[in-house]
Amino acid sequence: MEELLKALWLRSLELNVDHVERGALCGLSSGYLSMYRLGLLFPWTLDGVTDLVPVHGRIKAIGWRLEMLSRDADVPVSERVEHAADLLGSYVMGTDSELVARGLEVAWELLHGRGEERMTLPCRTSGMCRLLSHCHYFTGDGACLELAGGLVMEVVGRSGSLDGWELLEWKEALRLYSDVSDGERGPKVERERLEEELRRLAVRAKRVEDGLVDSMKRGKGADDAVAFSRVFSAVARRVLDDCVEAEGKKI
DSSP: OHHHHHHHHHHHTTSOTTTSOGGGHHHHHHHHHHHHHHHHHOGGGGTTTOOHHHHHHHHHHHHHHHHHHHHOTTSOHHHHHHHHHHHHTTOOSGGGHHHHHHHHHHHHHHHHTTTOSSOOOSOOSHHHHHHHHHHHHHHOOHHHHHHHHHHHHHHHHTGGGOOHHHHHHHHHHHHHHHHHHTTSOOOHHHHHHHHHHHHHHHHHHHHHHHHHHHHHHTTTTTTOHHHHHHHHHHHHHHHHHHHHHHHTOOO
16 A cells, blocks of 8 residues: 555646536545545655655645635635635645634634524534534634534434445544644543444545545546545545554654
């Protein structure tokens, strides 16, 4: 899997992140973030391919484009929410604080609509769950965590119907929520239920990821930037998760 990730990284460099279709940005951003963490924690996995400078450069380049798209009223609101969540997730070092500030500004615009005092949810998607979780992480806003928790409980109740890319997206959203809510007050039974659901989703997610990889190996979607970005994201996260599990670390 590590050799496949190296090949996908080299292939990703052929994509111009300033012009690639917006549907590919989420997968690319996720893939590069996993690669950056791999470079920090397990540098041997990227040996002979790259250092962290170009990876970070790609993350920042995508971040600036994500901001523009998240502010674009012509982009569907569910996509704007996802782009804003990806923008906030692009923080990897102190120099990225400006991206976070801009991301939070966009988030409040989306969550408060036309000046409403209370937060409203323009959509109930995995992207919204991630956006709320990121907002809580960076600001400590308890209302964001409460709203995210409501979305989490909704999807846990219908998780059996999740499949394909939607399953992978919700798995990451639930994992992010679990991370940012760790240590927060809440019913113990809900925490246990969430952790059990994450374990079940992880098993199913591996099957989805294997299917994406097999399709790419057969050449299906090789020239499709969106399909490629999803495989890149899934493989990078799989390599990172495998290394974390092998080393017994938590990130």
